[in-house]
Amino acid sequence: MADRLYAGGEDYQKEFHPGDYLRTYYAFDSGPVAENEILKFNLENLFQTFSAGGVGGDVLIDIGSGPTVYQLLSACEAFREIIVTDYLEQNLRELQRWLSGEPGAYDWSPAVQYVCELEGDRSRWREKEARLRKAVTRLLQCDVTKPHPLEPAQVPPADCVLTLLALESACPDVAAYRAAVRALVGLLKPGGHLVAMAALRSQHYMVGAKKFFGLHLEKETVEQAVQEAGCQVLRCDHRRLSYSEACSINEGVCFVVARKGPAP
Numbered sequence: 001m002a003d004r005l006y007a008g009g010e011d012y013q014k015e016f017h018p019g020d021y022l023r024t025y026y027a028f029d030s031g032p033v034a035e036n037e038i039l040k041f042n043l044e045n046l047f048q049t050f051s052a053g054g055v056g057g058d059v060l061i062d063i064g065s066g067p068t069v070y071q072l073l074s075a076c077e078a079f080r081e082i083i084v085t086d087y088l089e090q091n092l093r094e095l096q097r098w099l100s101g102e103p104g105a106y107d108w109s110p111a112v113q114y115v116c117e118l119e120g121d122r123s124r125w126r127e128k129e130a131r132l133r134k135a136v137t138r139l140l141q142c143d144v145t146k147p148h149p150l151e152p153a154q155v156p157p158a159d160c161v162l163t164l165l166a167l168e169s170a171c172p173d174v175a176a177y178r179a180a181v182r183a184l185v186g187l188l189k190p191g192g193h194l195v196a197m198a199a200l201r202s203q204h205y206m207v208g209a210k211k212f213f214g215l216h217l218e219k220e221t222v223e224q225a226v227q228e229a230g231c232q233v234l235r236c237d238h239r240r241l242s243y244s245e246a247c248s249i250n251e252g253v254c255f256v257v258a259r260k261g262p263a264p
Helices: 009-015 018-025 033-052 089-099 109-119 122-135 174-185 219-228
Strands: 057-062 079-086 136-141 158-164 188-199 204-207 210-213 231-239 253-260
Touching (some): 009 210, 018 204, 033 109, 033 188, 033 231, 033 253, 079 089, 079 122, 079 158, 089 136, 109 122, 122 136, 158 174, 174 188, 188 219, 219 231
Parallel strands (some): 079 136, 158 188
Antiparallel strands (some): 188 253, 204 210, 231 253
8 A cells, every 4th residue: 555654663574575676766777867866876975985985994784785785886895894784584685696696686787887887997897796796795684773783693893884775764763863873883993984875854765556664864963963973974975866756755865974983
């Protein structure tokens, strides 16, 4: 029912279908212009952050990966190990299908080629895919509404925590969002980086015919949450980009890169 708003927990587990989500938001050049522009915004910011911006290290933890890999295409060049996480088993299964190279897995090659073009050599896209598959070492379940979102798994302190378009669909209110940001910063080494992207002033987003909750966030709310969690905001790219109204209601996006302060 399109008029019902699904929000987190059991609703999310039962009603979220990765294939519908991928076809709606990640069709790339064959999809709607608005969705493509936001995907390119993310790919370009990720390239700037990891390829040109000097953010790198040993371990990156991607929180709320969903069924997607686009967010890791630049990161796999800058980190020795990538840990991907999501709340939903069906999203992790979809990721595993691509990582294993299974027939019928979602085709990310247009996004891979786009990133390789940003890096200067579109022809190396197969090499890029192989590099990413090798870099991802673990797939874990996570719950960002908990103080320790990856428990009971044990993970090393991360050089970078990455989260794109995840917290605003998982957190029921701004207080929960702030707590989630604190929990993610807790996964970082002192001096490590938090890289986050949020859809602003969100109301909902569609997955197939089903409507899912989106938390209303202002740019200032995102920056303040990051700062209150003990990070210095290094960059905030704020654009007036919105999804197609048939897919999602939001007003703008922001991409934040922040550094965790030293241990007290």
